[in-house]
Amino acid sequence: MKHIIVVGAGAVGLSCARAALKRGHRVTVLEQGALPNPQAASYDQHRMIRYQYGDAEGYTRMVGEAFGAWERLWQDIGEQHFVATGTFGVSMEANDEIQLTLPTFRRLGIPHEVMSSDAAERLCPQLMLPASAQGLYQADGGVLFADRIVDSLLAWVRTHGATLLPHCKVMHVNTVASRVTLDDGEVVQGDAVIVAAGAWLPGLMPQIDDLPIWRQAVCYVQAPQQQQVHWANGPCLTDLGVGDNYALAPAGGTGLKFGSGLHRRAGSPELTGFKADVSEGYDVIAHFAPYLRDAAEYRPLRMAVGYYVKDATAKFRVQQDGQAVVVTNCDGQMFKFSSLMGERVLACIDGELAADALTRWAAGEL
Numbered sequence: 032m033k034h035i036i037v038v039g040a041g042a043v044g045l046s047c048a049r050a051a052l053k054r055g056h057r058v059t060v061l062e063q064g065a066l067p068n069p070q071a072a073s074y075d076q077h078r079m080i081r082y083q084y085g086d087a088e089g090y091t092r093m094v095g096e097a098f099g100a101w102e103r104l105w106q107d108i109g110e111q112h113f114v115a116t117g118t119f120g121v122s123m124e125a126n127d128e129i130q131l132t133l134p135t136f137r138r139l140g141i142p143h144e145v146m147s148s149d150a151a152e153r154l155c156p157q158l159m160l161p162a163s164a165q166g167l168y169q170a171d172g173g174v175l176f177a178d179r180i181v182d183s184l185l186a187w188v189r190t191h192g193a194t195l196l197p198h199c200k201v202m203h204v205n206t207v208a209s210r211v212t213l214d215d216g217e218v219v220q221g222d223a224v225i226v227a228a229g230a231w232l233p234g235l236m237p238q239i240d241d242l243p244i245w246r247q248a249v250c251y252v253q254a255p256q257q258q259q260v261h262w263a264n265g266p267c268l269t270d271l272g273v274g275d276n277y278a279l280a281p282a283g284g285t286g287l288k289f290g291s292g293l294h295r296r297a298g299s300p301e302l303t304g305f306k307a308d309v310s311e312g313y314d315v316i317a318h319f320a321p322y323l324r325d326a327a328e329y330r331p332l333r334m335a336v337g338y339y340v341k342d343a344t345a346k347f348r349v350q351q352d353g354q355a356v357v358v359t360n361c362d363g364q365m366f367k368f369s370s371l372m373g374e375r376v377l378a379c380i381d382g383e384l385a386a387d388a389l390t391r392w393a394a395g396e397l
């Protein structure tokens with residue numbers, strides 16, 4: 032039995048903690064905020080899981096593995112925090128993400144349906160699409176109830192013996208000696224350290240190069256009355272129009288949520304904070320407006336601000352450094368993989384998976 036120190040109680044840190052406990056290790060989770068921490072990227076009503084990953088075959092394949100890992104979590108916690116709404120992307124120009132996804136689906140045998148513009152509007156009557164648009168529907172993806180998952184993970188690891196320490200900020204990680212120093216000077220000694228510090232990693236381990244931090248503010252939206260039923264019964268949208276626009280369906284008591292890659296800004300939790308004026312929501316809705324029926328009647332309800340690290344490669348970086356494993360560059364993509372990531376990181380710590388293989392797998396290269 033090893034003593035595993037986990038820095039950060041987001042979805043990745045808690046998934047690593049659960050995987051470690053299942054393997055019989057002793058676990059201490061150190062979290063600088065509250066437990067749960069509402070400022071963690073993992074803590075919002077929903078996150079999407081979808082196979083649409085353009086031409087990135089490795090990540091498309093990993094989504095199938097991720098579903099398996101979620102099934103194992105549902106078994107452990109006795110609840111399923113997921114609804115398969117289906118996921119739907121609209122291609123509007125040559126070589127866009129959806130056009131790149133289609134050959135990947137065909138190569139990997141991912142079940143899907145290609146739709147004309149008319150068929151797409153029948154699936155999503157709230158949309159108004161150009162005649163040249165082409166839809167790509169995939170039935171298995173959908174909504175992960177992120178905050179419920181984090182709450183359940185916390186409860187599970189607590190019940191299974193983890194030591195959970197909120198308001199404990201780690202100031203330094205000694206990767207060789209596998210110990211961490213807290214903000215009050217206390218030193219915690221382990222046999223291995225897992226660093227899953229999300230957007231705070233660049234402050235904690237500045238020695239890791241090139242970790243740009245991004246602020247992403249997504250908008251909970253009030254749809255016009257006559258369109259609400261279509262959002263409620265329809266799929267999540269993976270791509271709509273130019274600029275990585277996506278929508279989370281209001282499944283299982285959650286809200287309808289719009290996000291846009293064009294609304295992402297450089298920032299950091301410390302510098303740009305977590306406040307967002309609801310007027311920002313009109314900017315997010317504007318990216319969807321050309322494709323929405325009754326667009327003028329959509330209203331922003333509230334914004335949810337989160338932060339993540341994303342470099343130009345947009346590939347997860349999972350590296351072993353001495354006795355530590357560092358998980359970073361999680362982008363706006365890691366939630367769906369977090370349960371699986373926990374299992375793989377622990378397989379590496381227990382010597383069943385080579386560090387190099389873990390790094391290449393996480394980068395989508397296997």
Ligand SMILES: Cc1cc2nc3c(=O)[nH]c(=O)nc-3n(C[C@H](O)[C@H](O)[C@H](O)COP(=O)(O)OP(=O)(O)OC[C@H]3O[C@@H](n4cnc5c(N)ncnc54)[C@H](O)[C@@H]3O)c2cc1C
Pocket residue numbers: 038039040041042043044061062063064068070071072073074077078079080199200201202227228229230231232235247248249290335336337338339361362363364365366367368369
């Ligand atoms: C707006 C938005 C939308 C997204 N949409 C999706 C989506 O649809 N699908 C998807 O799969 N992914 C999505 N993501 C990405 C996903 O949410 C994140 O990649 C994932 O939640 C990261 O989990 P994490 O545990 O690594 O980080 P976090 O959840 O941020 O947790 C890190 C934790 O570490 C703690 N911490 C940091 N430093 C220290 C320290 N020094 N000492 C102690 N504790 C520390 C923090 O307080 C925090 O609680 C989205 C992200 C955002 C922000």
